[in-house]
Amino acid sequence: MSDYARATIADVAERAGVSIATVSRVINKTGQVSAATAARVESVISELNYAPQAAARGLASRRTNTIGLILREITGEFFQPMLRGIEAGTRELGYDLLIHCTHRSPEVQSPANYPLSEHNSDGLLVFTDSLDEAEIIRLYYAQFPLVLLHRSAPPGLHIPCVTCENKSGARRLIDYLIEQRGCRRIAFLSGPDGAEDSYWREMGYRESLAAHGIPFDPRLVTLGGFDQHQGRIAVHQLLSRSVQIDAIFAGDDDTSIGVIDALKEEGLRVPEDIAVVGFDDIPLARYLTPPLTTVRAPIETAAREAVHQLVRLIRTGEADRLTLLPTELIIRRSCGAT
Amino acid sequence: MSDYARATIADVAERAGVSIATVSRVINKTGQVSAATAARVESVISELNYAPQAAARGLASRRTNTIGLILREITGEFFQPMLRGIEAGTRELGYDLLIHCTHRSPEVQSPANYPLSEHNSDGLLVFTDSLDEAEIIRLYYAQFPLVLLHRSAPPGLHIPCVTCENKSGARRLIDYLIEQRGCRRIAFLSGPDGAEDSYWREMGYRESLAAHGIPFDPRLVTLGGFDQHQGRIAVHQLLSRSVQIDAIFAGDDDTSIGVIDALKEEGLRVPEDIAVVGFDDIPLARYLTPPLTTVRAPIETAAREAVHQLVRLIRTGEADRLTLLPTELIIRRSCGAT
DNA sequence: TTGAAAGCGCTAACAG
C-alpha cells in the first residue's frame, strides 16, 4: 500500500538547484541561508508536497520530537481535561504525542515490552502509578527525561513532579464542613491502593479534624477507589458499621457519584441526612443531584504544565523538582449550603 | 541529556556471537533461526535491556507501526469512550497511537504542516471534520490508508467509514415521542455546520414526522452545535419565536445539558412543560435532572472498529466501505416516562 | 540456517 513515490529531500534539492544540506537548513532554520535561496526552496517544498520523514530525521538527529504519555487506563471524567492539557502542551511546543495504556498488558517484564521509552520518544510523562517503580528507576539511571504527573518520585530520585495541592485543598474542604456546616462525624473514602493524591487528601482531612479537636475514628475510613462503583460499596460498608455519620468526603468526584446514588437507595437524603463532598470538580459535578461541593483541581493546567516541564528537561536538562498547583473550594448544595 | 549509550542491534549481535541479520530475524520472527540461536539472542536482548529503535526500523522497513488520530479538539463527554476504543484497538493490534488536534492551528496550508500523515504514520483515523477535504483527497490519491470516523467520504473516493445508525436511531426516538408521549410539536437542534451525524439525525426526525402525518415546521429547527452553550442559546431562540413546543430533540446529549438548564431558567418544567431528548448516551446522561432520554451510540465500539478497519487496510489493502453500528433507545424521565 | 552488505532519508560536522 501507499508506495506512491513520496518526495524526498533529494528531490527538493534537485528541483531547487541546491544541495540537500541547504534544504535541510531551510526546513530546520539552522544555519544561514540567503533569503532568495530559502524562498526558492520553500516554494519547491510546497510544490512537491514535501514533508520530512520522521524516521529519517530521528535516526540522523537522535531526536524523535515525540513525547510519550503513559496511563493505566482511559476512564472516568478525569481524563478529558488531562488529555486536553497534554495535547495542548505538546502542540504548542512542536512535539508529537504518543499515548499508551498499561492496563491489561500485565506481561510487561523486559523493557523491550514497554511500548514507550527511549526507543521512540524524547521523554515520558507518567501518570500516577501507570509504570512500575522498577522501570521508572531504570529510565532515570539511563538519563531518560521523565516527568511524573500526580505522583511523586521514588526516594532519592530527582524526577520532576507536577500535581495539585491535595492536602491544603482537603484541609479547607473539611474545615468548611466543620466550621460552617457543623459536621463532626465525617467519613473519608480513600483512593486506590498507593494513590498519592488520596494520601495527601487524607492528611488534609486528619489535619483539619485535629485542628478542631475532633478525634480521628478509623471506622469512618474505608476504600472508595476513586471509582463510582467502589463508592457505592463504601457506603454500604460504612452504614453497616452503624456509626454515626454526618458527612462523607468521597475522595474524589467520581466516587461521589456512586456515594450519592447509594445513599439515596438507602433512603437517606443528601445533604439533609448526610452531606457529601468530592474532589476534582469534574464537569459532571455541578449536574449531580444535589450539585456537588468539591475542590477544584486544575487538571488541564497541571497536565499542560507537566508537558512544559518535560520539554524543558529534554532541552536544557533541568526542570522544577515539584510543581504544586493551587486548588479552590467550590461550594454547592451537596454539603447543605443553600 | 540521555546520552547514556543505548544498546544497539550490533551490541546484541556481538554479545550473542551472531550477525545482526540473525538478531533482526529473531526480533521480527522473520526467517528461520535455530532454536538454540534464538534462545541465546533473546537472553542477550533482555540482559542488555535492548529495544529496537523505532526510527531506524521505520527508515529501513518503510513502516512506522504507528497509527495517527486526527481530531479537531478534545472536548465534551464524547471523547473519553472514543479515545478508549481507539487506544484499545491500536494496542491490541500492536500499533503505537499518535494523537493530534487541528483546532487552533488554522495556518495549515502546506501538507508539511499537517503533523500527521505519510511521514510519520502508516495510516490515519480522521474524526468528523478535523481534516479538510482537500487534504483527505490528497492523501487518498497518494494511496495513504485512511479511515473516517463519524463522517463519510468525499464523493467518488472509496475511503472506509465507520459510524452509528444515526438516522434509524433518531427515527425510533421521535416515533417514541409521538406515539408514546403524545408529542406533536417537536423542535430539532442541529449540530455544527456540516456535521453529518446531525444531518442523518435530522433525516430520521423528518421521516418520523412524515410517517405520522405531522408537517415539518422550520420554526422548530435551529442550531444546537453539539455544544452545551449553544444549546442554551437555541432554547432562547426557540422560545422567542413563540411557537408551541412540547418536546426538544437536542441533537446530542451535550446540547441537552444546556437545553435543560435554559428551560429551567425560563421557568419551564422538564418534562411536564417540555420534554427533552438527546443522542449518544454519554455517561452524564443518567445523572441529569431529570435523567435524559436518549439514543445510545456505541462510541467506544465504533472507535475500536475503525482501528481494526484501518489496520486491515494497511495490511491487506482492503477494508469495509461502510461500517454502521446499531443504536439503542434509552428511555429516562426527561421525556415524561415514569 | 546464517552472514555480508546495500541502502532507507535525513542531520551535522567539516570544508570551502
Add this chain to the structure above:
DNA sequence: CTGTTAGCGCTTTCAA
C-alpha cells in the same frame, strides 16, 4: 552562504 560526506540503527536482498 553553500556543498560534500559520513554515518544514525535497522531491514532486507543475495550468497553461502
